[in-house]
Amino acid sequence: MTLSNNNSTTEDAVAVEPYLAAIAIVDKAKLKLQASIVVTLKQCIPSWADVNADSVDVEHLGGAMTNLIFA
Numbered sequence: 001m002t003l004s005n006n007n008s009t010t011e012d013a014v015a016v017e018p019y020l021a022a023i024a025i026v027d028k029a030k031l032k033l034q035a036s037i038v039v040t041l042k043q044c045i046p047s048w049a050d051v052n053a054d055s056v057d058v059e060h061l062g063g064a065m066t067n068l069i070f071a
Contacts (some may be wrong), residue, residue, distance in 0.1 A: 034058040 038053040 030058065 035053045041048040
């Protein structure tokens with residue numbers, strides 16, 4: 001495949017579609033996990049009853065720990 005940017009032409013191309021598809025899958029899984037965490041917290045902690053899942057950000061914490069922790 002030949003690509004041109006009006007200044008030069010190259011024979012190399014990067015297929016980005018598989019990467020974009022993978023990102024979409026990961027994003028969907030993260031949103032599902034986030035919603036699941038909020039549902040669980042609402043069931044266990046009464047003060048979480050009015051919390052909207054969209055207002056919560058789930059982030060993986062890593063490092064020297066042996067267990068997975070989400071904050």
